[in-house]
Amino acid sequence: MNKFKNLTILVVDDHPFTSDAYINLISKKKTDHNYNFLKATNCEKAFKILEIMVNKEKNIDIALLDINLPPYEKEKILSGTDLAILIREKFPKCKIVMLTMHSEHLILNKVYKTVNPEGFISKNDIDFSTFPDIFFRIKDGEKYFSPTINKSFQSLLSNTIKWDEIDTQIIILLEKGIQTKEIPNYIDVSLSSIEKRKANIKRQLADQKITDEELINICKTLKLI
Structure with missing residues (x-):
């Protein structure tokens, strides 16, 4: 064999x-x-x-x-x-x-x-x-x-992407296995705002159809987290 x-x-x-x-x-x-x-x-x-x-x-x-x-x-x-x-x-x-x-x-x-x-x-x-x-x-x-x-990419993103510390916190929490609906328990942001931010990040970095895991990997690759 x-x-x-x-x-x-x-x-x-x-x-x-x-x-x-x-x-x-x-x-x-x-x-x-x-x-x-x-x-x-x-x-x-x-x-x-x-x-x-x-x-x-x-x-x-x-x-x-x-x-x-x-x-x-x-x-x-x-x-x-x-x-x-x-x-x-x-x-x-x-x-x-x-x-x-x-x-x-x-x-x-x-x-x-x-x-x-x-x-x-x-x-x-x-x-x-x-x-x-x-x-x-x-x-x-x-x-x-x-x-x-x-x-x-870093040069381009620094001039075009809308990104702040809250976005960083959201992605880090997702990386730790925290579900989106639970994130308001960790940071002072409403669930609707978190969902809008996630959708915006996905739209800017790739495609809104990507999974959270794919989003995390992209953020790591682009050194956003």
């Missing part, structure tokens, strides 16, 4: 050398997984891989996606972001890692709010020694944003 688990990883980058580097670094680490790597250099090739996997009822466990990719205009997949949205739809359990050379606040924020990736990495923040550790941390369930990405 094969004691190793199969892990399917999609790597999409328009520079084949970069894709090969990711694959080699992941493969070198001894784990209890067999790796099945799928590679594409543009949105069209990636789309066709997704179609094949869906038709075969196969899963994609992790996707490493560059933001800037040659588009597939026929299917209106114009970037790695559009590709990530499609992967979320077809493979909801897939962990998505966005990689980029961009540092512009608005571009990064759009990707983050649209995709809510499990990993968001500036290529300037990784090398042959750091990438494997970061990848396996994400694989094992940690949400990871690299320093350049975090710095960009």
Whole structure:
């Protein structure tokens, strides 16, 4: 009996050398997984891989996606972001890692709010020694944003987000397992006000449909708590 688990990883980058580097670094680490790597250099090739996997009822466990990719205009997949949205739809359990050379606040924020990736990495923040550790941390369930990405978000949030000490207290109490309806027992704020604040925080950071647990993780990742 094969004691190793199969892990399917999609790597999409328009520079084949970069894709090969990711694959080699992941493969070198001894784990209890067999790796099945799928590679594409543009949105069209990636789309066709997704179609094949869906038709075969196969899963994609992790996707490493560059933001800037040659588009597939026929299917209106114009970037790695559009590709990530499609992967979320077809493979909801897939962990998505966005990689980029961009540092512009608005571009990064759009990707983050649209995709809510499990990993968001500036290529300037990784090398042959750091990438494997970061990848396996994400694989094992940690949400990871690299320093350049975090710095960009912090700069943007400090100028745009409405946040005060009460918001901090609400998220910290939620993290401790306190239910929303019980929070007025801990801080002098009405339940209706707390619910409005929570909805506003979710709207600013991601989507009002996210769970409290997802909200807490986002706040931790963005270092708001």
